[in-house]
Amino acid sequence: HQKGLQVAIDGPASAGKSTVAKIVAQRFSYVYVDTGAMYRTVTLVALQAGVDLTDEERVLQLLEQTQITFQPGEPVQHVFANQHEVTEAIRSELVTNNVSTVAALPKIREALVDRQQEIARAGGVVMDGRDIGTTVLPDAEVKIFLVASVKQRAERRYLENQAKGITTSLVDLQAEIAERDYKDSHRAVSPLQRAADAVEIDTTTLSIEQVVNQIAELIQEKLAEVKNN
Numbered sequence: 707h708q709k710g711l712q713v714a715i716d717g718p719a720s721a722g723k724s725t726v727a728k729i730v731a732q733r734f735s736y737v738y739v740d741t742g743a744m745y746r747t748v749t750l751v752a753l754q755a756g757v758d759l760t761d762e763e764r765v766l767q768l769l770e771q772t773q774i775t776f777q778p779g780e781p782v783q784h785v786f787a788n789q790h791e792v793t794e795a796i797r798s799e800l801v802t803n804n805v806s807t808v809a810a811l812p813k814i815r816e817a818l819v820d821r822q823q824e825i826a827r828a829g830g831v832v833m834d835g836r837d838i839g840t841t842v843l844p845d846a847e848v849k850i851f852l853v854a855s856v857k858q859r860a861e862r863r864y865l866e867n868q869a870k871g872i873t874t875s876l877v878d879l880q881a882e883i884a885e886r887d888y889k890d891s892h893r894a895v896s897p898l899q900r901a902a903d904a905v906e907i908d909t910t911t912l913s914i915e916q917v918v919n920q921i922a923e924l925i926q927e928k929l930a931e932v933k934n935n
């Protein structure tokens with residue numbers, strides 16, 4: 707039996723990372739790991755505890771007391787913090803608007819990167835985030851960097867919200883995404899950055915299926931290469 711590959715998928719908010727990562731993982735029977743959900747969970751726990759989100763030691767203490775686990779689900783994976791389901795709570799506007807602050811704390815990143823590397827050790831994993839190809843899995847056999855215009859990404863968020871019955875302004879969403887892009891790309895520790903050896907896919911005008919097929923093809927090529935060596 708061939709050992710599964712490590713597949714890293716990075717990119718800015720709403721580029722389509724989690725949607726395609728999940729489908730690609732299913733196709734190859736790999737484990738899907740949503741690292742953004744991990745940063746969102748720490749943020750939620752810190753907000754609920756009412757701690758100052760820039761108090762690194764306090765937030766780290768909370769993270770150390772929090773077991774973050776995933777369970778497969780449709781249309782989204784279920785996320786748990788100490789067995790307590792947080793799948794929906796971690797997608798709230800409040801968490802979304804505060805997650806980049808928590809994700810900039812070096813000790814929080816260090817602790818989560820350790821957990822992510824532990825999960826990926828056995829291979830057969832598709833992991834999505836901001837720093838997977840650069841920091842978490844620098845030796846991943848397949849690295850993808852997904853991008854799309856800010857306008858297109860805001861429209862995707864808008865449609866997602868609409869489906870959930872939430873009315874938001876497209877202009878606000880565009881500003882929120884642009885701000886998070888800026889914060890994620892400019893922080894001191896492992897900023898959002900394309901790994902030198904990542905394949906960039908612009909999804910602005912591509913369907914989910916087209917993106918999935920491109921990535922699946924790259925995985926197939928790599929599997930064939932590994933087999934022949």
Ligand code: CDP
Binds near residue numbers: 719724743835838886
């Ligand atoms: O789904 P969306 O693109 O909105 O974001 P996400 O993937 O759930 O990630 C939420 C936030 O977590 C990002 O805006 C980053 O600030 C942070 N994050 C990170 O710093 N590193 C990662 N590997 C994943 C997420």
Ligand code: CDP
Binds near residue numbers: 718726863866917
């Ligand atoms: O994980 P990330 O924030 O990068 O994005 P996502 O949550 O997977 O995707 C954001 C939205 O864009 C979802 O509603 C997808 O259905 C949609 N999408 C799309 O319309 N076209 C694509 N090529 C990829 C995603």
